[in-house]
Amino acid sequence: MRGKHVFLKLFVVITLFLTVFIGAIIFFQTKYFGNYYTYIKKTEFQSVIHVAVQDFDNVTLTDGELQSHIKLVYSQYSCIVSLIPVVKTDKANLKKILANNTYLDGQPNAIALIAGEAAQYMGNPSAYAISSVKTIRSGETDDSPTYLVFLQPVTLNDQPYVLGIASSLQSVSEAMGALVNISWLAFLIAITVSFVIAVIISKLVTQPLVREIEREKALDKMRKDFIANASHEMKTPISIVSGYAESLIDGILTPAERTEYENVIYGESQKMGRLVQKMLEIAMLQNDGTQPQKEALDLGEAILDTIKRFDQKIKEKSLHVHTEDIASSVVSYADRYMIETVFTNFLANAISHTPECGEIFFALRKQNDGLVYFEIKNEGEPIQTEAIPHIWESFYRADKAHGWEDGRYGLGLFAVKTIIEKHDGMVGVKNGDGFVLFYFTITSTPENQ
Numbered sequence: 001m002r003g004k005h006v007f008l009k010l011f012v013v014i015t016l017f018l019t020v021f022i023g024a025i026i027f028f029q030t031k032y033f034g035n036y037y038t039y040i041k042k043t044e045f046q047s048v049i050h051v052a053v054q055d056f057d058n059v060t061l062t063d064g065e066l067q068s069h070i071k072l073v074y075s076q077y078s079c080i081v082s083l084i085p086v087v088k089t090d091k092a093n094l095k096k097i098l099a100n101n102t103y104l105d106g107q108p109n110a111i112a113l114i115a116g117e118a119a120q121y122m123g124n125p126s127a128y129a130i131s132s133v134k135t136i137r138s139g140e141t142d143d144s145p146t147y148l149v150f151l152q153p154v155t156l157n158d159q160p161y162v163l164g165i166a167s168s169l170q171s172v173s174e175a176m177g178a179l180v181n182i183s184w185l186a187f188l189i190a191i192t193v194s195f196v197i198a199v200i201i202s203k204l205v206t207q208p209l210v211r212e213i214e215r216e217k218a219l220d221k222m223r224k225d226f227i228a229n230a231s232h233e234m235k236t237p238i239s240i241v242s243g244y245a246e247s248l249i250d251g252i253l254t255p256a257e258r259t260e261y262e263n264v265i266y267g268e269s270q271k272m273g274r275l276v277q278k279m280l281e282i283a284m285l286q287n288d289g290t291q292p293q294k295e296a297l298d299l300g301e302a303i304l305d306t307i308k309r310f311d312q313k314i315k316e317k318s319l320h321v322h323t324e325d326i327a328s329s330v331v332s333y334a335d336r337y338m339i340e341t342v343f344t345n346f347l348a349n350a351i352s353h354t355p356e357c358g359e360i361f362f363a364l365r366k367q368n369d370g371l372v373y374f375e376i377k378n379e380g381e382p383i384q385t386e387a388i389p390h391i392w393e394s395f396y397r398a399d400k401a402h403g404w405e406d407g408r409y410g411l412g413l414f415a416v417k418t419i420i421e422k423h424d425g426m427v428g429v430k431n432g433d434g435f436v437l438f439y440f441t442i443t444s445t446p447e448n449q
Contacts, residue, residue, distance in 0.1 A: 019191055038135075038169060045133060045148045045167050048077045056083060056163055057154035066156075073165075082164040083156060135169070145169070237268045244268075281341075281415065292335035292422050299339070299364055299372060300326045306343040307362075310351060318357045325363035332372045332444045338419045345412035346438055350378035353436065366444055371425075375439035382431035391429065392417040416440075 055069050070081045137146045146169040154163045244261045247253060253261060307314075307321055314321060332339075350360050358379040367373050383391065391413050420427040425442035 014197070015195060018197060022191065041167065041169060042133065042148060044077065045079070045150070045165075048073065048079045048167070049133070049150055049152075049165060052079075052081060052163060052165055053152065053154065056081075056156055056161075057152075060157050077167070079165055079167045082166075083154075084162040084164060086153070086160040086162060234272065237272045241265050241268050241272075292338055292419075294333045294335055296331050297334050297336050297339060299330050299332055299334075299374065300328060302336070302340055303343055303362055303364060303374075306340060306347055309344070310347055313351050317351065317354065319351065319354055320357070320359045322359065322361045325361070325365075327365045330364050330366050330372055330444075332442055334423055334442060335419075338422070342416050342419050342440070345416050346376045349412055349438075350376055353380045354378040355380060367441075370444055371441045372444045373439065373441050375437055377432070377435050377437040379435050381436075382434075383429065383436055385431075388429060388431075392427075 052073060055073075056066075061069065066083070070083075073079055073081050134149045135146060136149050137144050148167045148169060150163075150165045152163045154161050244265050248258065248261055248265075303326060304323065307323070347360075354360055360379075361375075361377040363373075363375045363377075365373055393414060417427050420440045420442065423442045425440055427440040428438070430437045430439070
C-alpha cells in the first residue's frame, strides 16, 4: 500500500510539472513567437536596406543593370524595390508611375503603400532626411496584410530618386495562425507523452525508494524488537540479583547461606556481562558504518582453530568431529574476526544440540562459480518447520527448554546472518533425517576482481 501511495504522489507531481512546463512553453510560443518572428524579419530587412542603398545611391547604372539589381534583391530577399524619379514625378502621376513600374512585380498592396509614403515625401522632402522603417497595415481590418516600408532619397545617374523598399509580413501572420491552430493538438500530444514519461519515471524512482523505505522500516522494527527483547532478557537476572542482594542486606543469613548467595549474585552478574557483550557485538554488526576489514583468510585453518577452542566441551559430551571434507588452501577475502565469530557460533550451536557421543561433520570447498561453500552438520532432532523462518532473529530460541540458565540468548545465529550478509554472502539451514545442516557461501576473490 505504501508503494502505491508513493507511486501515485510521484506520478501526480511529475505529471503536473510536465503539464505546466509544456503548457508554459506553448503559451510563450503563441504569445511571443509573432514578436520574435517580426524582429527577425526586421533585422533581415535592415540588411536589405544596407545592400540596396549601396547598390542604388551615388551610382551610375544602365537600365539593364538597374533592372538586374532590383530583380536580384527581390529574388534573394523577397523584397519589392522601386526607384521613383523625383524631377518627373508629382502627386498626380505618382500612382500611375508606380502602377506601371515593372519592378513591383504586380503586388498592389505594396504599390499602394509605397505610393502613400512617397506622396508624403513629394510634399515634404525633408520628412525623409532621416530614414526609418515603418510597419504599415495595407487595410483597416486586423487581417489586412502588413508590410515593412522604407523610403530614402538617393542619387542615381546624377538624378534624385526616392528608393522605396517593401517587405510583406504576411508570412509571420500565416505562421502565427498555423501555430495557434496546432497548439491545442500539440498540447494534447505533449500531455499524453508526459503521462507516459511520468509513469516510467515514477516506476523507476518508486521501486528503489520503496525498497529503501521498507528496509528502513525493517531495520527500525528490528532495533525496537532488539531493545524490547534485551530488556525482557535482563529482567530475570536483575530480579535474581536484586532478591539475593536484599537478603544479604537484611543480615539474616548464615555464613554458608551468605556464601551461596554471593556466588549466585556473582554468577548472574557474569551472565549479564556476557549478554551485554553480546548485545554490543550485535549493535556493532548492525551499524551500517561497520564494514568487514577484508584480508586473505585460510578458512580451513580458521575452522580447525575454532574446533581446538571447543576441545574441552567436545570431550565433555564425547562428541566425534569429522573434518575430512575440509579442502586444503581454501582462501577467501573476509574479515578474520567476523568469520571466526561465525564458526564459533555455528560450532557452539552444534555442540549444544548434539546428543552425547553424537557426530558433527564439517565441509569446506571452493565451487566452480568462484564462491566458497561451508557447511556444518550435527546429529540431533530437526528444527521444527514453523521455527525455521525465525531462527535468524535476535533473541529467538527454538529450544524453549534452554535459555538464560544455560547462557544461551538467541543471538548467535542472528550474528551469523548479519556477518554473512555484510560479506555479500548467503546463509541457510536444512533439516535431514536425524540431523541439522547449516551452511553459507561467500566470495573467494577480492572486491575489485
